[in-house]
Amino acid sequence: MITIEHLTKRYGAQVAVSDVSFSCAPGTVTGFLGPNGAGKSTTMRTLVGLAEPTSGTATIAGRHYRELPNAGREVGVLLDAGAQHAGRTGREALTLAAMVLGVGRDRVDEVLDRVGLAGRPAGKRLGNYSLGMRQRLGLATALLGDPQVLVLDEPANGLDPEGIFWMRGLLRGFADRGGTVLLSSHLLHEVEAVADQLVVISGGRIAAQGSKSELLAGTGGTLVRGPDRALLGRALEVAGIGVTAGPDDALVADAEPLAVGQAVAAAGVVLTELRPAGGAGLEDLFRSLTGSGQQVQEVLA
Numbered sequence: 001m002i003t004i005e006h007l008t009k010r011y012g013a014q015v016a017v018s019d020v021s022f023s024c025a026p027g028t029v030t031g032f033l034g035p036n037g038a039g040k041s042t043t044m045r046t047l048v049g050l051a052e053p054t055s056g057t058a059t060i061a062g063r064h065y066r067e068l069p070n071a072g073r074e075v076g077v078l079l080d081a082g083a084q085h086a087g088r089t090g091r092e093a094l095t096l097a098a099m100v101l102g103v104g105r106d107r108v109d110e111v112l113d114r115v116g117l118a119g120r121p122a123g124k125r126l127g128n129y130s131l132g133m134r135q136r137l138g139l140a141t142a143l144l145g146d147p148q149v150l151v152l153d154e155p156a157n158g159l160d161p162e163g164i165f166w167m168r169g170l171l172r173g174f175a176d177r178g179g180t181v182l183l184s185s186h187l188l189h190e191v192e193a194v195a196d197q198l199v200v201i202s203g204g205r206i207a208a209q210g211s212k213s214e215l216l217a218g219t220g221g222t223l224v225r226g227p228d229r230a231l232l233g234r235a236l237e238v239a240g241i242g243v244t245a246g247p248d249d250a251l252v253a254d255a256e257p258l259a260v261g262q263a264v265a266a267a268g269v270v271l272t273e274l275r276p277a278g279g280a281g282l283e284d285l286f287r288s289l290t291g292s293g294q295q296v297q298e299v300l301a
């Protein structure tokens, strides 16, 4: 469990994070979103003891990171994948980390395999690694101590689409086995695909937080489709639900999926599709909460 309570961090007159509170439960992936300079990295750095809070607390399993007896066995951290000695090979970097953590050498091979760097890539010097390979090595380092918690700042940075898909599976599997994941990312679609919980930060303050379904439910209405579009539209109107034309033959109802399903069922109308409308839900949410259309364009570029 990660718990951030009333966290404030100032650098001189600059307020990086202001009264931020949220928690991340075991078995979930929490997506931490915000425009550039919003305070994501500062929050994560404070959580893992790299910055001192001005006030408030950030704890893992009820303790400050620095108080954890062998922090690397409890928390896997990836904050800057570039922060590695360029002359070492991937295997050497992991072997050193394994010695520091006190885990067996066999674990090095396990994690190399898990992140897709087993074989020749493990023997390459880090100076010759691509950004995506460095991210994979960073994840391997984070996983080395078999932690229950992962704190990852932009882990998808530099990964190709296949790599992003792979990482999504890795994080999902980690959480499904009871792990806790806090993940910051600029890749909104990526976060939407993997996160259960969302925390949106803007200007150092929490702009929204909650389950992904809760937060996205209010953004785009409900898309419905059926064999008789006119009948479907009338059933919704009779129930007092506003309707607009959706893509192809679909309709977009101005209500949550449960209310739409109930109205349609009460009218005895057949449906072939019912789901939250719009794949752009998270983009819309992000834009409306942070007022940052420009950053959204950047991150989608």
Ligand SMILES: Nc1ncnc2c1ncn2[C@@H]1O[C@H](COP(=O)(O)OP(=O)(O)OP(=O)(O)O)[C@@H](O)[C@H]1O
Pocket (backbone or CB within 6 Å): 011, 014, 015, 016, 017, 034, 035, 036, 037, 038, 039, 040, 041, 042, 043
């Ligand atoms: N060491 C520091 N000294 C002074 N100001 C800092 C320091 N670290 C961060 N800040 C400021 O705090 C604010 C939050 O920065 P932070 O890096 O946490 O944002 P972020 O959400 O991680 O941004 P990005 O997505 O660009 O990485 C910014 O205004 C930044 O300039």
